[in-house]
Amino acid sequence: MIDLTEIQKNILYASVISDGEITKIYKNSRRKNNSYREHYGTSQEDYRKWKIAFFDGLLYITPASQCVRSASLELFTNLFPHFYSNDGTKHLPFTLLENCLLPHFLTILYMDDGSLSISYRVNHNKKIIYLTPHIYLYLQCYPKDELEKLKEHIFTTYHLSLKLSSRKDGYGYILKTTSVKETFRFLELIEPVAKTCPSMLYKTSWEFRNQKEILRWKSKYPDYTILTSSSDRSKPYSPDEIKLLRQLKKNGFTTNEIAKMLKRSYWSVTYKWQEIKKQN
Missing domain, CATH: 1.10.10 (Arc Repressor Mutant, subunit A)
Known part of the structure; x- marks a missing residue:
């Protein structure tokens, strides 16, 4: 049986919650154990290479199919019931969240299923453009009551305040930061882990993203001042x-x-x- 480090647990559990899956064993299959699989797009390959480097060969990439995979292992057979009900429906692994205490958990959850969204307000009289950053975790594949429990876990563990936001797809809800201050606190918390993954700076570094926004707005309004809304x-x-x-x-x-x-x-x-x- 493979013993995962605490960092590996935090990254793996967040990955299964987000973009990854533990494969099912179908009737008449020759496999005795489940395995891990995670599809990705071409632009995400560097991020996946960064992620699997934490696992010392446990996870690997098959470039042709654009997948992160593992061998069929008892580890994933034991983890399967924590993430899936008897009918195969995926759910949040509350029995495992007590192990998800490191910034790595939140970092992967965000890198996999999150976005740094920027709303704006243009004051033409003062020639000022106000940028307001928000963080979203697109976890609408989980029911509202499960997201409520995840929200409480994040608040208790990381002292970050998130709220439910409604959507039309999935179960109808995602998580988002409650204020600009909380958005910056979120980015500060994941920064020690996220800064080692340059390909994801567009969503993990406000300094990087802010410069992009300034260039974009300056090309349209060269004489305007651009400010970030923050108390x-x-x-x-x-x-x-x-x-x-x-x-x-x-x-x-x-x-x-x-x-x-x-x-x-x-x-x-x-x-x-x-x-x-x-x-x-």
């Missing part, structure tokens, strides 16, 4: 905070370390430092 970002920095920020940067502290010292978000410090550099 934290709009809270003015005191002269003492600015002085301390300058000194900490000079002394080589990272943005994450400075954010903790100033009791501000990572992105608030990032924006303020960009502003200070421009003034210089």
